[in-house]
Amino acid sequence: MNEPWDAQMEALGDFIRRQRKLANLSLRQLADKTRLSNPYLSQVERGLHQPSMRVIKLISEALNVSAETLLTHAGLLHHGDGETPGAAAGVTTVEHAIQADGRLSDHQKAALITVYRSMLATD
Numbered sequence: 688m689n690e691p692w693d694a695q696m697e698a699l700g701d702f703i704r705r706q707r708k709l710a711n712l713s714l715r716q717l718a719d720k721t722r723l724s725n726p727y728l729s730q731v732e733r734g735l736h737q738p739s740m741r742v743i744k745l746i747s748e749a750l751n752v753s754a755e756t757l758l759t760h761a762g763l764l765h766h767g768d769g770e771t772p773g774a775a776a777g778v779t780t781v782e783h784a785i786q787a788d789g790r791l792s793d794h795q796k797a798a799l800i801t802v803y804r805s806m807l808a809t810d
């Protein structure tokens with residue numbers, strides 16, 4: 688087994704799961720939005736399956752997160768490989784700070800991240 692690759696798939700799956708929950712989507716709802724099967728998405732979230740770039744793109748669009756962000760969180764893309772320098776790192780830092788703040792409820796975190804992303808989209 689390729690342990691670093693397994694860790695990257697687990698990191699990707701964990702990030703997808705957290706983003707799905709922040710978006711208040713069930714696994715079935717994400718499956719409907721992406722037109723992928725529920726069992727397949729479950730395997731991706733558990734790091735048991737390596738998704739293709741097409742699948743990464745479908746998931747990223749459904750979660751309103753860039754494909755680059757998903758790949759960066761899995762350690763498969765490094766800052767500067769596909770985005771404006773500093774863009775992925777800045778978004779990651781802000782979103783992580785929001786997610787890590789124990790004073791906020793999951794609903795508040797999702798709302799803040801949604802507002803933050805909408806502000807970035809208007810640039």
